[in-house]
Amino acid sequence: MIKHPAFACEPWCLRVSGLDLDVLAQSESLFALSNGHIGWRGNLDEGEPHGLPGSYLSGVYELRPLPYAEAGYGYPESGQTVINVTNGKVIRLLVNDEPFDVRYGRLRAHEQSLDFRAGVLRRTAEWESPDGCTVRVSSIRLVSLVQRAIAAVWYEVEPVDEELRVVVQSELVANEQLPRVAGDPRVATALEAPLVACENAAWDARSVLVHRTRQSGLCVAVSMDHVIDGPPGTGVVAESSPDLGRVTVTASISPGNPLRLVKFVSYGWSGARSRPAVRDQADAALAGARQTGWDGLVAEQRSYLDDFWARADVRVEGDAEIQQAVRFGLFHMLQATARGEGRGIPAKGLTGSGYDGHCFWDSEAFVLPVLTYLLPEAVAHMLSWRHSTLPMAEARARQLGMKGATFPWRTIHGEECSGYWPAGTAAFHVNAAIADAVNRYLDITRDEAFETSVGLELLVQTARLWRSLGHHDADGAFRIAGVTGPDEYSAVADNNVYTNLMAQRNLLAAAESCKRHPEEARKLHVDEEEAAGWRDAAQAMYVPYDETLGIHPQADDFTNHQVWDFAATKPDQYPLLLHFPYFDLYRKQVVKQADLVLAMHRRGDAFTPEQKARNFAYYERITVRDSSLSACTQAVIAAEVGHMDLAYDYLAEAALMDLEDVEHNTRDGLHIASLVGSWIALVEGLAGMRHHDGTMCFAPRLPSGLTELSFTVSLLGRRLTVKVNRDTATYTLLAGEPLTIVHHGRPDTVSTAAPVSHRIPPISPGEPPTQPPGRAPAHRLSMQDTGFRRPTRA
């Protein structure tokens, strides 16, 4: 766990002083820069030491065989894995004869800081070499949110005491050696040197490398240029070889006369265009960036972020850590999605190679619901990517004997890459999440062009899937058998409540969209009979209910299963999936992540308040949160049923997932969905925001640890700020026509003329529910008391 006092708590910045090599890989993830197209992990400039070197391009992957001890029909035979592309970050330094390496000599000072408003990663180091020469090294790194092919580094080295001879090698490095991956040796072999050299060149202070992948047939070009500012006599040489582009700068520097350089790096890749075209694309982007210059890139970046924070900022009073964590999360959400045009959003963004760089349901079920209110254009891009993969999803549905389309459980390019069907193929709910994201985006934007070109077809093809996946029983109920819901500690069950309710909405949304756009619907061969079939199935959707217990079983028979023996489960046996077989997890009442509780969030209209309270209490007792996707949803429902302090605890867990390395795998990349989950916990949890039938509803209420919460959402051409205090909530319309809102069930209209304020009604929900032994979230209020938190810095 990263519980390091060096992580100072600041509202707009993540800063670490000193350098702890034990958590280097985690901090590389936390300090990753990305624009959704290029991702650079926060590796040290000089390349080593490293936890996991990482440079990623969204959509650049290699194929690898998926092996099976016993093969089966329809099993994917080929997997896709994100690859570490050419590293453009490396700037090595030789001080007199000693390479700058923090493992040798003495690191007198070291600080890294990620600035959420400037969108840059700053680093300063003061290092004494083994032979006693001391230098100050400073760098500022950015991945441009404005020029999507561009990253850049500002680099300065200055002696502290005396004149020194330095050599700076600014590099492009392909096929870096990676830490050994455990498991199937073939995976490691295939991905150890994934790039085949095609072309290399160097001249002036420039170099370009062009490579291709072996199996997936992608061409990747990386180009760099430099602006060098050094004392008289500074020399520059550029060289290249197949896997290396290098610009070497030699200079004699003295205190007050540093060597400075700006490194511009551009990336281009394609699976279709020729090698010269891809190289030219990279070179052209580089020319554009040079024209903009370092200061211009920095200014653009700031301006882009100013606009983002004006739309998206969340202010939290009373808990500085949460304030920082929420902005950290929103910043990384932006980095993961801003410029991912035409590509999916991987579960880890472009911050690490975890989960093979795959895109899961996380994006539509957790990230897009937030982006819809903050950055709706990114939602349209992501869903357009899904739309572009429809031919693959339709072919997959055909292979599985279904109609319409079934989207992959995990993928980079669009093909199903899941090698374990009970938790992959059977998790059809990913399709409902996509349809739900379409629906929400349309509700909030009324983007007709999107609906007719992208949204309608996604709704229609997913509705067709559900209609063919389910069937009517003898009583006329519509059942969906043998599928896997969100909770991965159950699988292949009948009538998963979440799945059935989400499918119900999907079916109705498709029918409604077809009604709005009859002509486009006809082009998709939807006739009235087909749409009526969707409505009928939705209306007849079966939702199991356990009358004896007065709760909804997560799926048929769930409540007949034995409750997991939590008392006998040791703390180090979590996550359970690493210590118990699926067969035993599946057959018992133990929940990895919110499933029925997620249904109560996304389909709150399908449950009474009493059912919500009873269901929540029931599932809390058996939910272990072995998934990072759970805490935010539990926060939302805890808040809805009135357990505000419990909601606060879950909010903190979601928000601090990576800052505290809760799941011990931040080293492989950040948990993007959990980070945006802090927004979900605050806005849909504490503030109780829901969008029902065209109306924004709020039910705000603060936990005892917070004094104020305010946030802004954009919808239907308006911008609304909500400020919640202990007793009142104030709604301010910043722009747009008057808007009807609902506060704790009471409708009101807010206009730009004046804010409206409402009192928050009291609630007494009774005793909070309990969790399995040892699995309660950390109790945030008691941590405040014990001073467990990180030091706060103004």
Next chain:
Amino acid sequence: MIKHPAFACEPWCLRVSGLDLDVLAQSESLFALSNGHIGWRGNLDEGEPHGLPGSYLSGVYELRPLPYAEAGYGYPESGQTVINVTNGKVIRLLVNDEPFDVRYGRLRAHEQSLDFRAGVLRRTAEWESPDGCTVRVSSIRLVSLVQRAIAAVWYEVEPVDEELRVVVQSELVANEQLPRVAGDPRVATALEAPLVACENAAWDARSVLVHRTRQSGLCVAVSMDHVIDGPPGTGVVAESSPDLGRVTVTASISPGNPLRLVKFVSYGWSGARSRPAVRDQADAALAGARQTGWDGLVAEQRSYLDDFWARADVRVEGDAEIQQAVRFGLFHMLQATARGEGRGIPAKGLTGSGYDGHCFWDSEAFVLPVLTYLLPEAVAHMLSWRHSTLPMAEARARQLGMKGATFPWRTIHGEECSGYWPAGTAAFHVNAAIADAVNRYLDITRDEAFETSVGLELLVQTARLWRSLGHHDADGAFRIAGVTGPDEYSAVADNNVYTNLMAQRNLLAAAESCKRHPEEARKLHVDEEEAAGWRDAAQAMYVPYDETLGIHPQADDFTNHQVWDFAATKPDQYPLLLHFPYFDLYRKQVVKQADLVLAMHRRGDAFTPEQKARNFAYYERITVRDSSLSACTQAVIAAEVGHMDLAYDYLAEAALMDLEDVEHNTRDGLHIASLVGSWIALVEGLAGMRHHDGTMCFAPRLPSGLTELSFTVSLLGRRLTVKVNRDTATYTLLAGEPLTIVHHGRPDTVSTAAPVSHRIPPISPGEPPTQPPGRAPAHRLSMQDTGFRRPTRA
């Protein structure tokens, strides 16, 4: 399909005239010789052409890694695969300068015959070489049922027209090249040359080869010696190299002066003893066989089989094909089990490498129930092998979080080798089949020594498994959730009726056995409380029943599932598992093989006659018989509910499974369980034999195609022959104390003094049930009419 008129229909022999290379691999399986310890496929003496060369030793396997696209806790990482050991069958022949190869020159005549009474494979060939020389080659091959390490070949070559120079090379060949295996290339690599040479020697007419396996650490020695009888001037040379032992005989032969040789081959192997010890073991066995001599081996073999047939023969009048097929099946059952001391019975016996040579539940659930009445000593051996693997089964239970022992779904040595847990690990019913086999063996033999040393512990450890696998629900019912029953088109379901009923019997049998042997029970730490827990669980066992349909669902919710769309399924889409994903098969009502119907066979006491009739009709409509393990069970219940002609059709399918290559995979080896299934269909089906509470019950009745059926069973020191005619059944006690039998519900006593006869009551079961379109069994009576059958030969 082998629908070749060359397969003549004879009561005691399988004979084929001519040689059809298209079905060579299938006929190699049919003509395989084995004693349960050594298996030799019916490859041609000269080695080539071949379908699949095969020489196997029970228990000799190699390890191979089991790969997973996504790994999981408790997945077996290492698999076991039977290997083709050193081939001792090969006798090559050079006629003048031409190698005898049926693909060249002209094969004037060729006949192979497997003699069920002599226990030998005979072959005669008359071949004209490309340069016009004609020879007559005859061979007789046996694998000794009496001397388990010994196989032998009698070989003769004689010219038809003129004196010829011949060279005979009698060989031991290790690491034969095998036909390429589809799928994972590493499997093929690992098994292509599985033997590492350790030692080779040759002298006189002898040779010995010693090899070891690479990973599994087994040492295999093969030794051969020859008795050569040729014209004066016949020369003999012995040579050896690491993978070849060769004795070369040269002779000039003329009509009436043939060259004859007898080849004795012995095998020895061990995972524990030293290489010299294993070599000496083979050499010693060889010395014994030479001492016995060819005629002695043949006589011993005949005598062994005379005894077997006196105990086991079944006579069928009215259908010569079935008569032949039943004896063929019993002969191969004997070959698979006779001398398998201390080893499992693979699904394919030792007739091919299908299913990796693994032992499944087939042996206990299908083979042992037959052996119990015919060859009970083989049952004790097989169960003792299971008992010897208890440490592995107990470790596996621990790994899965269970108590007691859980035996592997598939194995050679005892470790679980299933690479797909929903149809492997989850198929816990294998444990109940083992306990049931123990129980039946004890009922029929009262073998106390076996009970205290083997049976009791098997019953106790499996009962412990069930007790820990199930749980009581709020109403006190004992449920077993998340397991897979016999039907492999469903998986991971709750309360599979077959599993629950078999577990119930298992729990009670363990409690009873502990009561009989309190001292031994105490040694296993069973106290009264534990036994009471088993009884309670058995008593409270939950068995789902669908009141609306009036039938038993195969498992919870089964009847809520959609019925498979049989009308849309094309004939070439069977077996379904090769054309549809598991996810879709599992979620629909479609049955691969008898499951609930098997429950009605094995636990007939748990169903009323009306339930049996309704259940059978229901499941017939959705059972596709994509498994060879289904037809015999359907025959049994069809007969019980009175559909005798349908039972006859299923009997025929089970009996002709390999003779007609019904499942198109006889090339990989015979379906031993289906072959013994013909006995089950006749004796437990047509004759309705059941053993309940110490009493033998019969309910015999013939289908219209048969005129008489008679068979013999041994039980409790008695031998009983039952003869069934159209109107009467006659019970003859051949040996032993008087015995109470039940004929169609009426008890009677039969003694050696005189047979008793009873009339067969009429039955009118109404219309026979229907099967899915295209999946009805071949209607045997109409085949009789159309003359589709093979020619009958006296």
